[in-house]
Amino acid sequence: NSFSISEYVKIKDKLLVNRNNCHKKILALRDHASNYFLKNNLFENHFNRGTFYNLFSKKLLSKKSSDWIPSQTLIKNVDEDNWYKKDLDQASKVNVDFCKNKLKNFFEDLLILLKDYTTLDAVLKKIYPSLIINELVKEIKDYKKEYNIEHISSFNKTINRLVSEQSSSFIFERLGERYNHFLIDEFQDTSLLQWQNLLPLITDSLDFGKSVVVGDGKQSIYRWRSGEVEQFLKLPEIFKGDNLVNVNDWQSKLETHYNVKNLQENFRSKKQIINFNNSFFSKIKQILPTNLKGIYDHHHQNSNYAKAGGYVYIDMFNGKDYKQDILSAMVIEIKRLNEENNFQFKDIAILCNTHQNIIEVAEYLTLSSIPIVSNEGLLISRSEKVKAIISFVKYLYNIEDNIAKASVITYLYSNDLFDDELHDLNLKIHDNNEFILLLNKINLYVNVDSLLQLSLYEMIVEIINSLKIKRDIYVDFFTDLVLIYSQKNINSLSEFIVWWEQVQDKKSITISEDTNAVKLMTIHKSKGLAFNIVMIPFNWESSAKKEMWVDNNNFNSENLKYSLISQNKNLSFSHYKSQYEIENSLSLLDNINKLYVASTRAKESLYIFSKSLSKTSKTNTSLNFLLSQFCKVFPFSQGDRFEYHENQEINKKIFDKKNIIVRDWREIISLKNSSIDFWDTETNDVKKDWGKLLHYAL
Numbered sequence: 001n002s003f004s005i006s007e008y009v010k011i012k013d014k015l016l017v018n019r020n021n022c023h024k025k026i027l028a029l030r031d032h033a034s035n036y037f038l039k040n041n042l043f044e045n046h047f048n049r050g051t052f053y054n055l056f057s058k059k060l061l062s063k064k065s066s067d068w069i070p071s072q073t074l075i076k077n078v079d080e081d082n083w084y085k086k087d088l089d090q091a092s093k094v095n096v097d098f099c100k101n102k103l104k105n106f107f108e109d110l111l112i113l114l115k116d117y118t119t120l121d122a123v124l125k126k127i128y129p130s131l132i133i134n135e136l137v138k139e140i141k142d143y144k145k146e147y148n149i150e151h152i153s154s155f156n157k158t159i160n161r162l163v164s165e166q167s168s169s170f171i172f173e174r175l176g177e178r179y180n181h182f183l184i185d186e187f188q189d190t191s192l193l194q195w196q197n198l199l200p201l202i203t204d205s206l207d208f209g210k211s212v213v214v215g216d217g218k219q220s221i222y223r224w225r226s227g228e229v230e231q232f233l234k235l236p237e238i239f240k241g242d243n244l245v246n247v248n249d250w251q252s253k254l255e256t257h258y259n260v261k262n263l264q265e266n267f268r269s270k271k272q273i274i275n276f277n278n279s280f281f282s283k284i285k286q287i288l289p290t291n292l293k294g295i296y297d298h299h300h301q302n303s304n305y306a307k308a309g310g311y312v313y314i315d316m317f318n319g320k321d322y323k324q325d326i327l328s329a330m331v332i333e334i335k336r337l338n339e340e341n342n343f344q345f346k347d348i349a350i351l352c353n354t355h356q357n358i359i360e361v362a363e364y365l366t367l368s369s370i371p372i373v374s375n376e377g378l379l380i381s382r383s384e385k386v387k388a389i390i391s392f393v394k395y396l397y398n399i400e401d402n403i404a405k406a407s408v409i410t411y412l413y414s415n416d417l418f419d420d421e422l423h424d425l426n427l428k429i430h431d432n433n434e435f436i437l438l439l440n441k442i443n444l445y446v447n448v449d450s451l452l453q454l455s456l457y458e459m460i461v462e463i464i465n466s467l468k469i470k471r472d473i474y475v476d477f478f479t480d481l482v483l484i485y486s487q488k489n490i491n492s493l494s495e496f497i498v499w500w501e502q503v504q505d506k507k508s509i510t511i512s513e514d515t516n517a518v519k520l521m522t523i524h525k526s527k528g529l530a531f532n533i534v535m536i537p538f539n540w541e542s543s544a545k546k547e548m549w550v551d552n553n554n555f556n557s558e559n560l561k562y563s564l565i566s567q568n569k570n571l572s573f574s575h576y577k578s579q580y581e582i583e584n585s586l587s588l589l590d591n592i593n594k595l596y597v598a599s600t601r602a603k604e605s606l607y608i609f610s611k612s613l614s615k616t617s618k619t620n621t622s623l624n625f626l627l628s629q630f631c632k633v634f635p636f637s638q639g640d641r642f643e644y645h646e647n648q649e650i651n652k653k654i655f656d657k658k659n660i661i662v663r664d665w666r667e668i669i670s671l672k673n674s675s676i677d678f679w680d681t682e683t684n685d686v687k688k689d690w691g692k693l694l695h696y697a698l
Contacts, residue, residue, distance in 0.1 A: 180209030187215030272310030374520035383474035
């Protein structure tokens, strides 16, 4: 979509008018149906649970459009011609049977109107974000044109427009080379454009050499990066290749040379792990739609070369605090594995669905004195001490920044340095003098003017000393970062604050992979790796505000080709029903594939901890739903929990850190000035200039 703001406003106004008209038709239908009920002596008790009657007489009057949606039970009853209870009196049954054709017409008319209303409502709720995105796209286009640049993501589209219409000889001529052999790895995560761009080269080379594509559809977890597993599933057919001029020739060539080799042996895991995964995914694949089940046709793996043993444990936890219970259970099991089963901490990997989950696990394990290795879990910005230092820097930049002052006071309060209540302390910080007095009250003395005269690095060190912050690995890494930054940038507090805001989610403590510590990472990062012990926590619940782009198919506007809408179950009653169902199916496949990747990383033991499935659960893609398809009673276990692990190395500390006393250089070094040089204002720079010239000459 490419419109001006005024054009977008016109489209919005037109959609509003259409939605209001549709609402009026729904109310008119409701009045018509209610009058029909009254005229034919039809009442609530004549219908199954009164749902049909209440839908037209009450629910269609609700201001919430979601109340207008009929339940699946009601839809099923109407489809199966099931209108009333068996114990209804005979006269009433005859009356309902006489009227049911008209009643069914009311219901069908309502579904047609709801289809239009729900579609219009979904688009209108996201019309302003769509407008903003449209404006941003135009700004990006103007920016690229002004600076004569192109984003790398656009190259595949540009190349696709060229290769889809050109012969391979044209492309080889431009390359200046000819290739007879191609190897494409991780094909299940290859995007549609990437594959189509390579097709002319690959199909041409098949007459001279061999081309191999390697992949596993069960490990397709990069759909958010345009990976399309369906094209892997449908090989040698060219998936969505209708736009390609030479699609028939290319597909014929692929079919002629197509040969499949499935690798069924598992050389990684112990037998109990292999057997569990075979059994688990045999059941789970049944919930996939028919068109996607083929991805798991060859999921069964042989254990001919596997070692005996292995252990699998699955448990579910109730209540709002289920995460805390899961974290506690993991800590207990990690300590037991270390103390009783002879595993090292570095044998254990916890695979999370999101970066936020990693942070939650990292904080809990750290508090439980369990060493961890994780880029996300060891972010320097997660340290309360570093947060306090940054807040004080912000205060120095703007002494009126009450949020920064409150952050410093909160840190000091959390370290039991104040006797007053935190609320009372925060009331005093609005006055800068009161803030300084609060610090003085706990024997912290800060001279703001003196600090501002220091270089950035010296300022940070002085803040640490003034606030009596005890150095740890986070503070040391942070000061190292500040030193590196100050060597490359000007001494500006404002620029440093902006820089830190940009990098705080990227800078982490660097630790060797060989360190004896529990590994924390996302499932995506674990792909291709293996660990003796794998733990998979939490429930992978989707965001309640998940969005999707849909093709309007000329329904809303001839010009508005695509719309951004929020995903919800009401879309099943809209023109986007098929697109919504496809997205739901692919989301389900995403989570099954993520679970497959995670559970096949384990060599000796696999633990899965999730949330109990409630009766009111509405999602069929979360982890607990998948687990409930395999087993109804938890905890589930398979194998020997107390299997002893051989060849444990001596544990090593993660950080062999010694406390270093940091002193002010001014107390150690004094600069001596010659009185002659000091008062010689005319020739003072001659020696300096001579030194510089000598330096450049050398």
